[in-house]
Amino acid sequence: xxxxxxxxxxxxxxxxxxxxxxxxxxxxxxxxxxxxxxxxxxxxxxxxxxxxxxxxxxxxxxxxxxxxxxxxxxxxxxxxxxxxxxxxxxxxxxxxxxxxxxxxxxxxxxxxxxxxxxxxxxxxxxxxxxxxxxxxxxxxxxxxxxxxxxxxxxxxxxxxxxxxxxxxxxxxxxxxxxxxxxxxxxxxxxxxxxxxxxxxxxxxxxxxxxxxxxxxxxxxxxxxxxxxxxxx
Numbered sequence: 047x048x049x050x051x052x053x054x055x056x057x058x059x060x061x062x063x064x065x066x067x068x069x070x071x072x073x074x075x076x077x078x079x080x081x082x083x084x085x086x087x088x089x090x091x092x093x094x095x096x097x098x099x100x101x102x103x104x105x106x107x108x109x110x111x112x113x114x115x116x117x118x119x120x121x122x123x124x125x126x127x128x129x130x131x132x133x134x135x136x137x138x139x140x141x142x143x144x145x146x147x148x149x150x151x152x153x154x155x156x157x158x159x160x161x162x163x164x165x166x167x168x169x170x171x172x173x174x175x176x177x178x179x180x181x182x183x184x185x186x187x188x189x190x191x192x193x194x195x196x197x198x199x200x201x202x203x204x205x206x207x208x209x210x211x212x213x214x215x216x217x218x219x220x221x222x223x224x225x226x227x228x229x230x231x232x233x234x235x236x237x238x239x240x241x242x243x244x245x246x247x248x249x250x251x252x253x254x255x256x257x258x259x260x261x262x263x264x265x266x267x268x269x270x271x272x273x274x275x276x277x278x
Contacts, residue, residue, distance in 0.1 A: 096240070097183075098183035098184050098237070099183060099184065099237060099240040099241055099244070100183070101182050101183035102181075102182050102183035102184050102230075102241060103241060103244050103245065104182075105182030105183065106228065106245065106273055106275070108173070109173065109176075109190070109228065109275055110275045110276065112150050112172040112173045113150075113172075113226055113275050113276045114276060115169075115172050116149075116150060116170075116172045117276065117278060119167045119168060119169050120132065120164045120167050120168060121164075121167075122164070122278065123146070123192055123224060123226050123276055123277070123278045124146070124192055124224060125144060125145060125146040125148075125149040125192065126149060126163075126164055126165060126168065127144065128144075128158065128160060129160065129162060129163055130160060130161075130162045130163030130164045130165035130166070130168075131163055131164070132164065134192065134193075134194075134224075135191075135192065136191050136192070136193055137189065137191060138178075138189035138190040138191030138192070138229065139178045139189055140176050140177050140178040140179075140190075141178060141179075143158065145190070145191075146190050146191070146192050146226060147173070147176040147178070147189075147190040148176075149170070150170065150171065150172040150173040150176065150190075151170070151171050151172075151173050151174070151175055151176055152168075152170045152171060153170060153171055154168055154169060154170050154171075176190065181230055181231075184230060184233050184237050184241070184271075185230035185231050185232050185233045185271070186231045186232040187230070187231045187232075188228060188229065188230050188231075189228070189229045190226060190227070190228055190229075190275075191226070191227065191229065192224050192225070192226045193207050193224065193225060193227075194207070194222075194223075194224055194225075195207045195208060195217065195219045195220075195221070195223055195224070195225050195277065196208045196217055197217075197221045198217060198218070198219065198220050198221045199216045199217060200216065200217045201215055201216055201217075202215060202216065202217050202258045202259060202263070203258055204257055204258050204263055204264060204265035204266070204267075205265055207219075207225055207227070209225065209227075209260075209261065209263075209274045209277075210258070210259040210260065211260065211261070213248075213249050213250065213259055213260070215255070215258075215259065219277045220277075223277045223278060224277065224278060225274065225275075225276070225277040226275045226276050226277070227272050227273055227274050227275055228272065228273040228275060229270060229271070229272050230270065230271040230272075230273070231269070231270055232269050232270075233264070233269055233270065233271040234269065235264070235266060235269075238257075238262070238264040238271050239256075241262055241271070241273075242256055242260070242262045242264070245260070245261050245262050245273070246259070246260030246261055246262050261273060261274040262274075
């Protein structure tokens with residue numbers, strides 16, 4: 047028996063409904079998804095970037111506390127050599143056992159601790175860990191050098207070791223002192239700006255001034271960021 051025209055139309059409609067989305071409907075759904083992704087993706091990246099900045103800022107504060115405690119014990123910010131004498135080591139690379147970051151993570155019972163001279167005052171570890179190959183949050187590598195400084199009042203630049211805390215463009219660290227700082231490689235400008243806004247709010251009235259003043263300095267030519275910890 048032949049189906050009536052009305053019944054045929056109903057059957058065709060039911061078959062199309064059972065078949066799922068049509069091509070046009072699928073294109074519409076994908077377009078909506080693409081729009082949502084385009085709207086949300088930048089926010090996701092912003093959240094990730096902010097998380098990395100917070101991790102770095104927290105690490106800076108932890109490292110600063112460690113240096114203060116270390117200095118309070120041995121009366122120097124220089125790393126101790128094998129004889130317990132504070133000595134200059136300029137790389138700040140944790141792979142070097144004589145570097146300051148390596149010393150800060152050294153346990154008091156370690157064989158390198160000879161117990162002579164200032165080792166007797168050593169109360170490490172001051173830091174639970176520090177790896178130059180694994181920066182906290184940002185960058186590709188991180189170092190903690192201890193270096194001499196330019197003369198007091200020298201104009202601060204992105205690459206010299208002067209630090210300006212009173213926002214006048216000149217180094218406030220006394221002549222003949224040493225300064226310990228963190229040096230990060232491969233930090234993007236926008237990431238530096240996020241760190242700077244937290245650690246140096248109100249320092250510098252222009253981008254150029256902000257990059258060379260305060261605790262955080264940035265060298266745009268090499269994408270390197272330096273963060274002051276302590277001087278003595």
